[in-house]
Amino acid sequence: MIRVVVVDDEALVRSGFQLILQAAGDIDVVATATGGTAMAEIARHSPEVVLLDIRMPDVDGLTILRQLRALPDPPVVAMLTTFDSDEYIAAALREGAAGFLLKDTDPQQLAGLVRNLAGGGIVLSHKVIRSVVDGYLDGGATPAAAGRVARLTAREREVLTLVADGLSNSDIGIRLHLSVGTIKDHVSSILTKLKVTSRIQAALLAQQAGLFRGN
Structure with a gap:
């Protein structure tokens, strides 16, 4: 089983991702969390994959990403957002995110994307690639x-x-x-x-x- 924690400030988003992923059979959403509870839940459950909202009112996703990347054995992290701003995408990638998913990702593709992340693959939608690659490379x-x-x-x-x-x-x-x-x-x-x-x-x-x- 692939252990996953979903971090988002919206309860509907958390429950929606949980329902979709649990139905896959080989994925276990061991916890959902807000920004403020994310690090405690991740420490408690030691997931392989974290799906992390990049914009949250209490603790933003980039701050949590930095904290996770500083761990001795960090989970794989993919950022979730409704925004496709170059600034946020580039910042997440520079901080070591393994992927960047827009929240309008096809639900039927979600389990496959999580499996790919858990297996060491990268997840970056083609829409995001087109919007960020030039700016990221120029700066990084x-x-x-x-x-x-x-x-x-x-x-x-x-x-x-x-x-x-x-x-x-x-x-x-x-x-x-x-x-x-x-x-x-x-x-x-x-x-x-x-x-x-x-x-x-x-x-x-x-x-x-x-x-x-x-x-």
């Missing part, structure tokens, strides 16, 4: 992105391309006929060589270097 990456990518081995570039396509570790392993452990080792090496802290930041550098195949 150097013009030498292609040079950074050139430091990678041929296999690492192949893995990076699949990471940029949003594939999970297991899916990449199947595609390349490699074990999940080997893929994890490659991803760790890629992040170190690219001097980034998350898969999604690596994917955006891949976009700048011309490796990204998504659209």
Whole structure:
């Protein structure tokens, strides 16, 4: 079972996500929380995935994201919002979010997106990619992105391309006929060589270097 905590200031949103995900069978929403109770609930339940509203009146999502990323073994975090402002998207990605979901995401896709997050994949809607990628790269990456990518081995570039396509570790392993452990080792090496802290930041550098195949 994939353990999930949903954090949102609106009770209807929390209950809606909980109902949709619990129906999947392999996902357990172990808690829902507001911004003020989020860290306590996450500490209590140790979820693999946190779906986190970026704008909340008590404690905002970016503050919680920073706190989660500082943990020794942080959960995977995807930001939830009705807003697609470049400012908020870029800030969440720079803080290490693994994805950014608009709240109008198709409910039928939600469980699959959570599975992908839990498996090490990234989730970033194409609408968000189009709105943020240029601004994010201008502010968070150097013009030498292609040079950074050139430091990678041929296999690492192949893995990076699949990471940029949003594939999970297991899916990449199947595609390349490699074990999940080997893929994890490659991803760790890629992040170190690219001097980034998350898969999604690596994917955006891949976009700048011309490796990204998504659209």
